[in-house]
Structures are given as structure tokens and as C-alpha cells.
Amino acid sequence: MPKPQNAMTIFQLLEKSNCRQCGEKTCMAFAGAVFMGHRPLSECPRLDRYIIEAHSDTFQNLDGVEQNRDDCLEHLKSLIKDIDLQAATVRTGGRCENDRLIIKVMGKDFAITRNGSISTDIHINPWVTAPFFNYVLYGKGIDPTGHWRSFRELTGGRERYPLFQKRCEEQMKQVADSYTELFDDVVQMFSGKQVDPQFQSDISVVFYPLPKLPIMACYWLPEEGMQSSLNVFFDQTADKNLDIGSIFSLGAGLAQMFTRVALRHGFRVVS
Numbered sequence: 029m030p031k032p033q034n035a036m037t038i039f040q041l042l043e044k045s046n047c048r049q050c051g052e053k054t055c056m057a058f059a060g061a062v063f064m065g066h067r068p069l070s071e072c073p074r075l076d077r078y079i080i081e082a083h084s085d086t087f088q089n090l091d092g093v094e095q096n097r098d099d100c101l102e103h104l105k106s107l108i109k110d111i112d113l114q115a116a117t118v119r120t121g122g123r124c125e126n127d128r129l130i131i132k133v134m135g136k137d138f139a140i141t142r143n144g145s146i147s148t149d150i151h152i153n154p155w156v157t158a159p160f161f162n163y164v165l166y167g168k169g170i171d172p173t174g175h176w177r178s179f180r181e182l183t184g185g186r187e188r189y190p191l192f193q194k195r196c197e198e199q200m201k202q203v204a205d206s207y208t209e210l211f212d213d214v215v216q217m218f219s220g221k222q223v224d225p226q227f228q229s230d231i232s233v234v235f236y237p238l239p240k241l242p243i244m245a246c247y248w249l250p251e252e253g254m255q256s257s258l259n260v261f262f263d264q265t266a267d268k269n270l271d272i273g274s275i276f277s278l279g280a281g282l283a284q285m286f287t288r289v290a291l292r293h294g295f296r297v298v299s
């Protein structure tokens with residue numbers, strides 16, 4: 029089956045009821061998110077399984093969107109050659125060396141060349157690549173203010189919050205519940221920092237997936253019949269420096285990374 033040429037092809041598969049159960053305001057918005065590679069088709073709960081299966085070779089990967097994501101990345105890459113490298117260096121909080129823009133991603137150097145190639149000392153995670161390009165191309169470069177906001181308070185975050193909660197906050201909480209040294213270990217591995225506990229949490233840690241896009245995870249330990257909880261916060265400038273789809277990807281990617289660290293340390297994450 030040929031891959032979709034535009035979001036309308038995906039929209040035609042949907043119920044078109046705009047029921048919002050997927051967290052998007054409309055079926056068209058959901059179709060756009062699938063086309064851009066931000067959402068898998070299977071996340072429309074109203075879609076029959078047989079339709080998803082029938083399109084499994086159109087959207088081929090775990091989440092059914094790898095091909096679309098590759099196309100989007102190629103497009104973003106092609107735009108890099110036109111950027112003003114010096115201005116981008118200032119805007120992104122990076123540095124310029126040998127005609128390459130170098131940006132710290134989780135404390136590690138990510139270098140990008142004029143032709144859009146990325147080189148780094150660490151494995152390039154797909155969840156960071158598209159946000160990285162969007163940050164370089166479209167970020168406003170506003171310095172963080174230290175005023176924290178939840179995902180749902182960011183522009184466009186409210187509709188996506190149920191899914192963000194599931195993919196990011198719940199997943200991180202499950203890891204933290206199973207693996208108590210998680211925060212010490214990930215802080216060391218990824219140049220994060222423990223900060224004074226915020227919002228009356230027991231543990232607060234801040235990471236920098238991108239220089240001007242800090243993410244803070246706050247964890248509340250279980251106590252007297254109350255379950256543990258975990259919330260993730262962003263600086264109030266986050267939605268100026270990155271689009272909400274990319275912010276979603278960073279949060280969900282961070283949760284995946286925490287899960288992998290726990291598994292590497294032999295912890296089974298109980299969900």
C-alpha cells in the first residue's frame with residue numbers, strides 16, 4: 029500500500045466525529061499528528077482494529093509512523109543549510125566550531141553540519157532528533173525564567189495532556205517506584221541536577237534535553253495509604269522555544285530512557 033501523501037489520506041480513515049477521545053480537538057488534528065509522526069494511528073480508540081491492521085504496511089513500525097517520521101526529518105534537515113549559523117548559536121544556547129553548530133543534549137554534544145547531518149558521542153535517539161531540528165530551526169531562543177508549568181498549561185498541552193500523562197509521567201513514576209536510585213543515577217549519567225524539592229515533593233531533579241528547555245521531574249514518595257506520584261514541569265518559556273509536539277516527544281523520550289536505565293540495572297519496571 030502506498031504511503032499517505034498528506035494528512036487528508038489519514039483523515040479519510042477516521043470516524044470524523046471529533047469525539048476527542050484521542051486527546052486531539054478534532055479528527056483532522058489527529059490525522060495531522062499521525063502524518064507528522066507525532067502519533068500512531070492506533071491511538072484513535074474509535075478506529076477498528078482491522079483498519080489499523082490493513083494499514084500496517086503503510087505505517088510500518090512499532091507505532092506505525094516510522095516512514096512518516098523519516099520524511100519529516102529529511103524535510104527538516106533540508107532546511108538547515110539556509111540558517112544563519114551565528115544567530116542560531118546564540119538562539120539555541122549552543123556554540124559554533126568548524127562551521128558546525130554544537131548543542132548540549134542531556135549534557136552530551138550534538139553537532140550539526142550545514143547539510144543537516146548530526147554527529148554525537150552517544151546513540152542518536154529518534155525521540156530527540158525531530159525536536160532537535162525544530163529547536164534549531166524555529167526556537168525563539170528565550171532564556172528560561174525559572175517559573176515552572178505543567179504540560180497542560182503550555183500552549184496546545186491541554187488536549188494532549190491525557191496521553192502525556194500516560195506516556196511520560198506514569199511511566200516515569202513506575203520506574204521510580206521500582207528503582208529508588210533512579211534519580212541519583214540519571215542525574216549523574218545525563219548531567220542533571222537535584223534541586224531543592226519543589227511543590228512539596230520529596231525529590232526534584234532538572235534535566236536539559238536542550239539548553240533552553242529544562243524539564244523538571246518531581247516525585248512524591250508513598251506515605252500512609254497514599255500512593256507515590258510524579259509530575260513533570262517545563263519552564264514557562266518552553267512553548268516559545270519548541271512546538272508542543274516536540275515537547276511531548278522529549279517528555280515521552282525521557283521516560284523511555286529512564287526505563288532503559290532501570291532495565292540495564294536489572295530492575296523490572298512494574299506497570
Ligand code: SF4
Pocket residue numbers: 042043044045046047048049050051052053054055056058059071072073074075
Ligand atoms: S478519537 Fe478518533 S474519532 Fe475521536 S477525535 Fe480522535 S481521531 Fe477523531
